[in-house]
Amino acid sequence: MTTSTQDSAPEDREATAEDFNSGFRKLNDESETRRGGPEPEQIKGAISEIYNGVASWSAKGDFWNWGLHDEEVLAEIDSLLPGCCQHDTDGLSEQLYYQALRAVPIPVDGYAGKSVLEVGCGLGEGLNFASRLVNASEIVGMDLSQAAIDRANARLSRGEQLRFAQGDAESLPFPDSTFDVVLNVESSHNYPDLGGFLREAARVLKPGGYLSHVDLFTEQSNAHLVQLKQEDSELDWIEEIDITERVRAAIRKRLEPGSFYRQNFSAKKLPLKTRIMMGSGGSHLAGADFVGHRDLLDRVLEATRIRPKRIQTEYHSYRHNVARKKA
Numbered sequence: 001m002t003t004s005t006q007d008s009a010p011e012d013r014e015a016t017a018e019d020f021n022s023g024f025r026k027l028n029d030e031s032e033t034r035r036g037g038p039e040p041e042q043i044k045g046a047i048s049e050i051y052n053g054v055a056s057w058s059a060k061g062d063f064w065n066w067g068l069h070d071e072e073v074l075a076e077i078d079s080l081l082p083g084c085c086q087h088d089t090d091g092l093s094e095q096l097y098y099q100a101l102r103a104v105p106i107p108v109d110g111y112a113g114k115s116v117l118e119v120g121c122g123l124g125e126g127l128n129f130a131s132r133l134v135n136a137s138e139i140v141g142m143d144l145s146q147a148a149i150d151r152a153n154a155r156l157s158r159g160e161q162l163r164f165a166q167g168d169a170e171s172l173p174f175p176d177s178t179f180d181v182v183l184n185v186e187s188s189h190n191y192p193d194l195g196g197f198l199r200e201a202a203r204v205l206k207p208g209g210y211l212s213h214v215d216l217f218t219e220q221s222n223a224h225l226v227q228l229k230q231e232d233s234e235l236d237w238i239e240e241i242d243i244t245e246r247v248r249a250a251i252r253k254r255l256e257p258g259s260f261y262r263q264n265f266s267a268k269k270l271p272l273k274t275r276i277m278m279g280s281g282g283s284h285l286a287g288a289d290f291v292g293h294r295d296l297l298d299r300v301l302e303a304t305r306i307r308p309k310r311i312q313t314e315y316h317s318y319r320h321n322v323a324r325k326k327a
């Protein structure tokens with residue numbers, strides 16, 4: 001495997017669906033696995049290609065997470081933004097973002113003068129939704145994928161109030177003590193060095209600021225986070241919520257025949273190769289492995305080994321952790 005940041009999708013050309021295939025292949029390269037796994041920069045190069053590819057086919061309004069389903073959360077959103085989860089969305093990703101916000105001990109109307117950063121913002125749709133809930137003065141989204149950032153800026157930016165920048169979670173392109181809140185939604189499982197990201201999040205937070213971290217975990221990665229939380233750092237961990245079942249409820253809704261997700265995804269004209277990589281009906285991206293679901297075609301592809309082994313099968317929980325930077 002020769003992947004590196006140099007051979008990831010060049011930024012002076014349009015990202016394509018083939019970037020997704022290329023990045024996916026590199027992450028699953030068997031020769032690298034035999035050597036003990038790809039190097040951190042190779043992983044980032046492949047991840048960047050994957051998400052550049054996803055950005056190339058994503059439609060307006062798309063989120064890139066598995067969502068969450070909870071009637072209480074939905075009702076709270078509806079009281080703040082009536083009907084917003086009923087039009088051109090299944091509302092499940094919005095619920096995941098609201099979960100990330102509601103555990104931060106700042107009321108949604110208490111953000112005046114405050115600044116918010118999302119690390120790993122994808123297309124920026126989640127942050128755009130969050131920007132409608134909180135009255136923050138400055139909201140910044142950052143992502144490794146240049147194609148995602150370009151689209152987010154083109155579609156959603158609103159000056160200081162909401163803007164997007166390319167960067168790496170392990171080396172945040174912001175000065176010390178800049179933000180009151182750092183959000184991180186379903187992104188950190190991609191980072192080769194989770195501890196490096198937590199140190200960076202602490203660095204860019206103002207004293208007393210909050211990190212809201214939402215992600216999926218293997219047993220091993222959760223044990224690693226538990227260890228990191230015990231280490232002496234600038235962060236005090238103030239809350240941990242296991243949201244596994246509520247995330248699974250959202251995934252099952254998306255996988256139902258005729259769901260908003262199924263209808264919306266099937267309308268997209270992707271190359272066959274790409275569809276095979278991501279689950280015939282987009283089920284892989286929707287989190288099918290996490291609920292043990294396989295579409296019929298996917299079962300055939302796996303049995304015949306047409307598609308490389310999935311990495312997602314090891315994930316066993318989805319957790320929400322909140323930390324406060326020491327004053």
Ligand SMILES: C[S@@+](CC[C@H](N)C(=O)[O-])C[C@H]1O[C@@H](n2cnc3c(N)ncnc32)[C@H](O)[C@@H]1O
Nearest residue numbers: 051063064065120121122143144168169187190
């Ligand atoms: C599953 S998507 C989630 C996107 C968004 N938070 C959402 O929920 O819609 C994961 C995102 O993390 C980003 N990412 C992965 N590794 C990263 C890194 N090292 N630095 C910044 N972003 C990264 C990917 O490019 C991708 O946009």
